[in-house]
Amino acid sequence: MGILEVQNVNKHFGGLHALNNVNLNVEQGSVHALIGPNGAGKSTFLNCLIGKLKPDTGSVLFDGQPVLGKKPHEINQLGVSRVFQTPEIFTDLTVLENVMIPCYAHRDGPFRVNAFGRVRKDKGVRDQAEHMLEDLGMKEKMHAHSGSLSRGDKRRLEMAMCLVQEPKLLLLDEPTAGMARADTNNTIDLLKHIGETRNITKVIIEHDMHVVFSLATTISVLAQGAIIAEGLPDDIKGHPKVREAYLGEAEV
Amino acid sequence: MVRFNDKLTLLIFTALVLAAPLILAPTGAAYPDLMQRFAIYGIFAIGFNILFGLTGYLSFGHAAFLGVGSYAAMWMFKLLSMNIIPALILSVIIAGLFSLVIGYISLRRSGIYFSILTLAFAEMSYKMAYSVLTPLTNGETGLQLALDDPRILDGVQAQDSLPSTNLFGFEMKEVFWNPHIFGYDLQFNYGYYVCAILLILSFYIAMRIFRSPFGLMLRAVKTNQTRLNYTGISSRPYTLAAFVISGMFAGLAGGLLATMDPSVGAERMQWTVGGEVVLMVVLGGMGTLIGPFLGAIFIKYFENIFSKINEGVVHGWFAYLPDWADNLLAAIVSPFVGKGWHLTLGLLFMIVVIFLPGGLVDGGRRLFRWVIRADKKDIGV
């Protein structure tokens, strides 16, 4: 029994069968990569997981609880964090404030009017956020305006925001999309570092096979809305169907 | 740059507000009515800024809460007592409830859809108040005190003149000290100091909200709602809370308007009044603490002082010049003052939005920095 169980999920957009009976089982502690060519339905699938889209049929269980029909913030409160293709951060706030928000979400739940607390003097939350930034090597930038960070730092910040919540599952949506090779390698190192220090299950959606094969423990291949293969990285590399559908053209 | 800490800011603010009758004397604005308006619209704008400045939700409907607050206070004066305490309490409560309902509905949408929904509610309130709700609002004429109001608690002493609003016997309109200093006739009245104390309190509350986790969440709503939702925060109750808080500030301001001048016209609910508070916040500097109050002063000063500069006054300014120059200058200046004050206000507003998106506060900061820099050059740093 895995931490995330997806059973028989179907999604139609008009005549397009975007997800065709998708089943997926993510094991606790694994790094599960989901790959597939453009238009295979990866994003649709992810959106179903985090509550942005509602599938027509099927069920998604996280940690034994159904998540379909739940709102994004409810799913997050269950322990699912998400990293976006382009980093989604609070660009008007400082780096430290960015990280403090998830701390508050973790501590106070989805809504609490704490109008007379003082963010500056909230020692517990502040320490937690500072430690997180220190861990990811961003402490010296903590008072910087986050909108002015480099793209790599924004990604790092977003990662910090997700990790500080101590999620059970981290969803990464093409975390290296559009990055130069050096930045990509940095991100891989960062994810490896996270894997070493924390036991967090990860689902990665990725184009870049270099990233996938550096990180994944399990790989599922999605093509035309259906899972066509699943297995260990080495198995997938040699899988003829996968080569045909995808790898041959995509490996750079 | 000099960094004011909050305590110092609050202290300076308090001092300035309490000394306003003296400070404002040279500007011609130091008479009780206008000073109270400064304070009251300051409260309105400070509250509005909690919604607009922090969350970025642009509401055109806050005039409705101002008006409801005034009507609630008036009914307390008519039915219960001329003491302002029950009136103010009721106006805040009623405005809070009203904003809860309107906010709950409007906040189901965002962006311009939200703005239009709030505008629609304000216009509906105004139109209803002007006509069909006349039994409650006295329509076109506006709700006023009457000699035969019941006033359960203190109606007995009703004679043939209308009673005044008071705080445990201190009449709001009473001038308790009338000294002559530097050739100015200063008027210190109770009404202003009631408003001033509530203004300082509002400023303090706003400051605490700005610095609180709640305020942080509201700022997060403004910059990235998607991220906020995926961080486990439900943004709608936060925005609704901000909406209701700003609505309660508006209700308090409305109640104070009624305590200062016991009469409410339906126009107080028109969306243009809601637009005015937007102008105040933007002119002063949205999202800043002091900006909204500065904006409120600026606009009310314009409305009450600038609008009274008639052509006679303009000619008075240039009377020392030869006739032709006087006429020429007066012809240039006149369209912008007196009855043209709307024009000037519109132009200034555009200039601020175009060149000073941070409002007067931003302008002040830039000026300050520029002066500092010039200073440093002088001493060769």
Place this chain on the structure above:
Amino acid sequence: MSNLILNRRKLLSTGAAVGAGLSMPTILTAASHAGYTNAPNGSTVTLGFNVPQTGAYADEGADELRAYQLAVKHLNGEGDGGMMNTFSSNALQGNGILGKQVTYVTGDTQTKSDAARASAQSMIQKDGAVMITGGSSSGVAIAVQGLCQEAGIIFMAGLTHSNDTTGKDKKANGFRHFFNGYMSAAALAPVLADRYGTDRKAYHLTADYTWGWTQQASIAAATEATGWETVANVLTPLTTTDFSSYVAPVLNSGADVLVLNHYGGNMINSLTSAVQFGLRDKMVNGKQFEIVVPLYSRLMAKGAGENVKGIFGSTNWHWSLQDEGSKAFVQSFGQEYGFPPSQAAHTVYCQTLLYADACERAGTFNPCGVAEALEGFQFSGLGNGDVEYRADDHQCFKDVLVVKGKENPTSEFDLLEVVEVTPRAQVEYEPDNEFFAGGSLGSCNPGM
């Protein structure tokens, strides 16, 4: 406007410059010993002219302001004296009021009761005005009247036509020279019965606020007394600009008269729609369809253009009157500004003179003294025949003009012709008349 600029020296000498300067110190009022608010203790006395300068009634406000400026000139003994020469009371000497030179401050009511009260309040508190006058709507008049009562200032109402101003909202410190809805109805109904017959069916379109309601009720009552039937009364929202959907149902309602209880922009637009729909060309019940606009003004008639031709209504005064007072006023105003005055200008000019005269006769600016001098005051020579300020409700009773849109105007000002001057006796009513019942004057308040 250009006229004003050319007349700058005159303006200056009338002392307009007092007050609203940017760095003007507040007037030193050490008046507590005088026993009333803003007792003038220098060589000048300040009046507050509170008129709409922005918004839909700004032109009417501008005309009021012209008349005020003219009145101040005449009071200070400049110009030709205008109606001061024909006024039956001879108390005014042309040396200001009680020997003090008259100065004034102006303010913008924006035709909103809140803004009007704020503006009046600043005149009282900041500029030391001892009397407030002006306004162009009943809501504003009643709101400001209430404020003046509380502050202890005399209020001389400008253009306000609602019964309530001197009815349920009357105040001891407030005085109205202008006529009201009831008087319009009393003057109009007999003329309408005479011209259009007594078996008419009337359809009312009424502005949906206090003034509209009171006027509609007055007109309906008065016309029904002559035998007319009121088939419908449809309320139209204040902010309506296109009245087509209100006018269209009139076509087949069986009514043969349309009464438009509208004012200002509302009236211009509703009349335009009614004429567009060809109502006036229709024959209903064997009779020519007619339109009536109970409250007329020249500025409105100008806005409505040729649509007003032949349409009946009432006004407080019209410049084409040939009595000595009116002629003197038109002459004086026309010389100054180049066009004849409106009824709003006439009313506020009269109000200023009446106030000044009352001060002279009372020998004080004390509101209670002034009010006493005005109460029951009978006068003539101000263009309205024999007039009385009734003590019971502070309403002026005078002849009412029934007018009609002129078929062949000879100039751009010649838009209305006087059909009948309804004598004062015919429009008078008891103070406890049903349309005016409720409310009481209270007692005069000198402030302090």
Place this chain on the structure above:
Amino acid sequence: MDAIFLQILNGLDKGSAYALIALGLTLIFGTLGVVNFAHGALFMVGAFIAVTFSKVLEISKVTVDPDKVDFLGNPAKIKVPYVVDWFGSFGDWIIDYTIPISLLFAIPVMILIGVIMERGLIRHFYHRPHADQILVTFGLAIVMGELIKLWFGSESIPVHVPEAYKSALDIGVWFGFEPGSVIYPNWRLVYFFFSVIVLSGVFAFLRFTTFGMVVRAGMADRETVGLLGININKRFTIMFGIAAAVAGTAGVMYTGVNKPVFHMGMDFLVLSFVVVVVGGMGSLRGAVAAGFLLGILESFASMPLVKDAIAAIGLPSIDQIIIYLVAVVILLVRPRGLMGKAGVMED
């Protein structure tokens, strides 16, 4: 039945004005991504172009007639407009057809005003938040209204429709009603057909010309079209000019329906915005459909029959708030308006 038919006509007529303004608003929003609160002011400026033209035509040769006197007793001045003096009866004809002739002037002038507005102000706001756009154009609307008031005063100014269109037409007989039961003003019919022509013209222009195709593509995906090497900005500027011209000509024609006054822009602006939002931001068809829909609903709500029925069930009269009420309901039921697209204007 005839009453309902009449109110449908009224609704279409009111809807024409809403639809024409809303169309321009949506075009500007869709192409430039700018929320233009000054669009109502453009409508008003259009109306005052007609006023200006009529004033110009009224410039007169003044002669003194010694036999008559004016109100001050001076010899009366007789004015004869120069156009009549010069051209005789042709001059009379020109004066009679003031409004239609003004259209010829209004189109280039409004395009010019639109282009100046876009180049001079609006373009600097493409990348500013929508709130800033609303605020600056709101300020501009105030300034434009006040400038017009400064020049023309605050009272309505009559502009007359051509003599031939002054009367009303017994349009009911065409549709099988009793003669005399459905009479509708000629000029309002002209106004309706004018708006139908303009609306069809704009739609045809967008559909059948290359220019329109590029603009529509730009509305859908600005970046991609930009990548194709097409100077989309220039086209959008022209689009702004066209939107201004649509509003302006609507204003010119409207002078025959109601007397122009300086605040007419603001009066229409708020309602037009409601229309656009109800139709769905960025949807041209939505704007037009919502314009007519709200116009008709507003007309129905003001029928005495409906008013009586509502009063009978104890509710206050809703004709003054019907548009807002409908807007609230539609927005709550259909979050993006009738035909709006997802993600537009929701940030």
